[in-house]
Amino acid sequence: AQSVTQLDSHVSVSEGTPxxxxxNYSSSYSPSLFWYVQHPNKGLQLLLKYTSAATLVxxxxxxxxxxKKSETSFHLxxxxxxxxxxxxxxxxxxxxxxIPTFGRGTSLIVHP
Amino acid sequence: xxEVTQTPSHQVTQMGQEVILRCxxxxxxxxxxxxxxxxxxxxxxxxxxxxxxxxEKSEIFDDQFSVxxxxxxxxxxxxxxxKLEDSAMYFCASSESRAGANYGYTFGSxxxxxxx
Numbered sequence: 001a002q003s004v005t006q007l008d009s010h011v012s013v014s015e016g017t018p019x020x021x022x023x024n025y026s027s028s029y030s031p032s033l034f035w036y037v038q039h040p041n042k043g044l045q046l047l048l049k050y051t052s053a054a055t056l057v058x059x060x061x062x063x064x065x066x067x068k069k070s071e072t073s074f075h076l077x078x079x080x081x082x083x084x085x086x087x088x089x090x091x092x093x094x095x096x097x098x099i100p101t102f103g104r105g106t107s108l109i110v111h112p
Numbered sequence: 113x114x115e116v117t118q119t120p121s122h123q124v125t126q127m128g129q130e131v132i133l134r135c136x137x138x139x140x141x142x143x144x145x146x147x148x149x150x151x152x153x154x155x156x157x158x159x160x161x162x163x164x165x166x167x168e169k170s171e172i173f174d175d176q177f178s179v180x181x182x183x184x185x186x187x188x189x190x191x192x193x194x195k196l197e198d199s200a201m202y203f204c205a206s207s208e209s210r211a212g213a214n215y216g217y218t219f220g221s222x223x224x225x226x227x228x
Binding site: 034042043046049092099101103105 | 116118145147154155156157160168170203205216217218219220221222
């Protein structure tokens with residue numbers, strides 16, 4: 001079985017400060033992990049993915065995530081938040097024939 | 113960049129009516145999925161489709177739901193007799209490989225279904 005937990009339902013940061021969105025997963029096998037972003041009234045856009053290659057994954061818009069097997073984590077970070085980063089972020093886990101499982105989402109709020 | 117296209121973007125229907133939500137996956141993708149997101153809740157898996165048949169489905173995907181790929185390009189979700197609780201955003205997705213191992217899953221923009 002697999003599951004994913006996004007530890008924060010809301011994260012609030014000031015523009016220009018670092019962003020950290022936390023995700024922990026549970027999977028019986030080596031997982032594939034993804035981060036998706038959903039802007040208001042928009043679809044889901046892939047930010048980045050981990051599929052057993054490099055543990056530090058770089059994505060679009062300056063985001064990156066590090067796969068830490070010992071901590072079963074895949075936290076999303078960005079050095080400096082921009083107003084346009086305000087959105088809902090979803091951590092997703094899948095493995096083999098398992099269907100991708102979504103976390104509950106983290107709403108990122110960026111203050112000017 | 114290739115996109116998954118969903119139509120319509122919004123659909124309002126009366127309770128008990130049938131609705132068909134349409135999706136055009138990326139042309140070389142082989143695996144297709146439907147998800148839904150009830151307002152304020154998590155994104156939930158409904159069904160996956162491969163080689164012209166359902167490969168997996170969730171408990172949500174009961175007899176009132178059906179999927180088909182009628183013409184080799186479209187991928188549709190039909191809800192036979194809509195209920196108020198079917199109101200949600202429905203997302204279609206496709207992937208080139210099983211579990212999205214190579215390139216992940218590409219999602220459409222969603223269809224917001226409102227049942228009144």
